[in-house]
Amino acid sequence: MKNLKFCTFGLLVMSLSFVSCNREENLALDKELINASADIDLTNELDFNSGIDISSDNSSYSDRNSLQSNAITPCASVNVNNTTPGIFPKIFTVDFGTGCTYNGITRSGIITITITDYVMNNGSIMTIERGSNYYVNGRKVEGTVVYENTTTNTAIPQWTRTITNGKITNPAGVVFNHYGTRTVKQTAGVSTLILADNIYEITSGSHTITKTGGASLSVTVVETLIKKYACNHISQGQLDLQGSVLDGILDYGNNTCDNLATYTHSNGTIYNVILY
Structure with missing residues (x-):
């Protein structure tokens, strides 16, 4: 197999031979878009974990100096606008300060998480807003993520996640x-x-990422993605990638909690991928 590295999910093509210089330029552009897509997925999963933690049904909703011991970011400070159970909306302010590192990931700045009801209840909405100074591993992250609970079977909670005005600056x-x-x-x-x-x-x-200047990448789930709370990265499932050169499947593997994946191009060539 040829080697392909994703930096921060990253894509560093070690060996892809294209005759056309234009195709090489397009490939470099796709690399940047894939890097951005990886950063977006990582930050979304991190923020969702934090939202689930601080707004979980077993929370006392009391002001806390730090997240609980099972949280993904125990060095963050958390405050809530009201501490009375059952009174909504609740607005949580999560402050990572000038740098909060946990499990190899550094976050700084503030996110605000608003819930309209207990997060596991059908119809509840959790809105995550990134402040103007929010950074993840040196990437500036902006925009709003909304999780609407659409559960029909209480044994399998379900949300529709919508991202608007998303922006990431590398x-x-x-x-x-x-x-x-x-x-x-x-x-x-x-x-x-x-x-x-x-x-x-x-x-x-599906998700669309556009670089300033017009180039874009379309990312679509074609096989269910598995994301464990305890893992930084998706551990199983497939995404269809469509860009100026990329036309193939990113496969996250066999559900092992690691940083490995593969990309299979439409011509059948397989490249190793390292997630960072």
Whole structure:
């Protein structure tokens, strides 16, 4: 197999031979878009985990100096506008300060999480808003993510996730705008009081990322994605990638909690992928 590295999900093509210089330029452009797509997925999953943690049904909704011991970011400070159970909306302010590192990921700045009801209740809405100074691993992250609970079976909570006015700026200052909708289900850990055993499935949806200047990448779920609360990365499932050169499937593997994946181009060539 040829080697392909995704930096921060990243895509560093080690060996892709294209005759046309224009195709090489397009490939470099696709690499940037894929990097941005990976950053978007990572930040969305991190923020969702934080939202589930601080707004879970077993929370006392009291002001806390830090997230609970099973949280993904125990170094963040959390405050809530009201501490009375059953009174909504509740607005949580999560402050990562000038740098909060946990499990190899550094966040800084503030996100605001608003819930209209208990997060597991049908019809409840959780809105995550990124402040103007919010950074994840050196990437500036902006925009609003809305999770609407559409559960029909209480044993399998489900949300529709919609991203609007999304923006991510990489360390080089390149800006990527994005939007999209996905369906997310919780398939494990529903009945326990801990979060580490939670498993989520992204069953459908698509996302569009556009680099300043007009180039874009379309990302569509074609095989259910598995995301474990305890893992930084998606561990199983497939995405269809359509860009100026990319035309193929990204496969996350066999549900192992690691940073490995493969990309299969439409011509059948397979490239190894490292997720960062």
